[in-house]
Amino acid sequence: MPYETLKLSTPKPVLSWANHELGSEETKMAKNVASLPFVFKHVALMPDVHLGKGALVGSVIATKEAIIPAAVGVDVGCGMCAVKLPFIGEQVEGKLKKIRQEIEAAIPVGFNDNKEIEKAVTNWQGWREFKDLHSKVQNLESKAMKQMGSLGGGNHFIELCLDAENNVWLMLHSGSRHIGNMLAQNHIDTAKHLAKLAELKLPDPDLAYFVSGTPEFAAYWNDLQWAQHYARLNRDIMMARFKRIVEKAIAGGKPTKPLLEVNCHHNYSEKEVHFGEEVYVTRKGAVRAAEQDYGIIPGSMGAKSFIVKGKGNHDSYCSCSHGAGRLMSRTKAKKQFSLDDLIQQTQGIECRKDEGVIDEIPGAYKPIDEVMKQQSDLVEVVATLKQILCVKG
Known part of the structure; x- marks a missing residue:
């Protein structure tokens, strides 16, 4: 389904891939963002769009010379990773309960963290840059180390899935844990404080922003990139443990080579070129779907999920939905x-x-099949997965 331009009286248009009318609060949120003077060209709403804080979850916001910390959100770098293994469904039959128990023993969930820190964590070069992060997180390095390789709570999950050809896939959803949250909160507070000092007339206090070229912008951008790297490695660490558990159950612990690996953020911001100009693209609950980009669009617990490849649709700023979206x-x-x-x-x-x-x-959650139909111009489906095991955060 192609997008529709919402009938809103805003300086910049809002293009929507959702086939439902926005509620009054959602409409207000879309209008607020599209009214900001530094928004580039238009705002894009994905099929799973729903209420967020400041900006809608499922929105893609391209900006010139400014960035909105609350639009990126507090779970910086939250995203998904998936691995296709050379196993088939029959090889896990009768072993799922034991695999789940071993996952729960090996990967902390909720507020829990690791009791021991493994080499892959301590060797990460990001720790050398920790001293350059916001002053208010300097006491959190030990906690951040212990939480590296932990799932968190809410809608974060670990799943073992089968595709339509009965191949085994491992999939998980997590972000930058407490350290990412604290970095984001501190910068959001700074942005709001600056907006108050400057007496900015914002449509919503959560749309307080930093202007490029300022020390506050540089500090936020530095911390944002650090947290995004932390989130990606966090998923890699957990996936490595998950993979070893499944290999032990099926192949006696013999390491296997993945047939496909995907690791993508869906709460983040990056510099990209769109319509011939360099802009800051914030994807708040959206996945990059440039041509040949692999992405992951999960359904809810008990529904299908999809491995996709981007079509590079520039009207969406080369993006697609990050899931089914809450109903x-x-x-x-x-x-x-x-x-x-x-x-x-x-x-x-x-x-x-x-x-x-x-x-x-x-x-x-919204029906995932409906969400997928609405973005056929954004992605092509590479694999359709059905979970047979799920560990929730």
């Missing part, structure tokens, strides 16, 4: 669904089936 809030999901609903909707999947994960029930 309802966590609070509403807990009120609307019961434990029986969760058990029924996750039938056949080795996962937690308790009241602690009811807010992640498939029924709380």
Whole structure:
């Protein structure tokens, strides 16, 4: 489905790949962003768009000479990685419960961290740059080290999947943990403070921004890139452990060569060239989908997920959705669904089936097939995955 230009009276247009009308709060949020003077050309909304903080989740915002920290968000570098292994479904039959138990023992979830720090973590060159990060996080280096290789909570997950040809895939979703959150919060506070001092008339205080060429912009950009690298390595560390667990269960621990590896952010900002100009592209709940880029679009727990390849659609700033997108809030999901609903909707999947994960029930998310139809001009599907094991954060 091609995009539609929303009927909004804003200085810059808003192009939407969602086939539903935005609610009043969502419309207001889209208008607020499209009204900012430094927004480049237009704002692009992905099919999974929904309410966020300051800017909509599922929005792609290209800017000139400025960046909005709250639009990037607090889970800096949050994203996904997936690995296709040379195994087939029959090889994991009868082993899923044990694999899940070993994942839960090897990879901390929620607020937990690692008790021991492995070499791949201590050897990361990023620690040498830690002293250059925001002064208010200087006491967090030890915590950041211990959390490297941990999942976090909320909608973060680890899944073992099968594709349509019965091949085994490993997939996980995580970000930059506490250190990324603290870096983001401190810079958001600074941006709001500067906006107040300058008496800027912003449509929303969460749209406070930094102007390029200022020390505050340079400090934020430095910390942002660091946190994005941390998030990517965090996923790599967990995936390496996950891969060893599956290899042990299937091949007696013999290392295997992945057939395909994908690792992509969906909460981040980068410098890119679009329409012949260098701009800052912030993807808040969106994946880069330049031509030949591999990406991951997960459904909910119990639904299909997709490995995709970008088509390089410049109207979307070469982007696509980052998932199905929530249909309802966590609070509403807990009120609307019961434990029986969760058990029924996750039938056949080795996962937690308790009241602690009811807010992640498939029924709380948009139908992923519908979301995929709406972005056929943005990506092509490389593999369709169905999870058979899921560990939630």
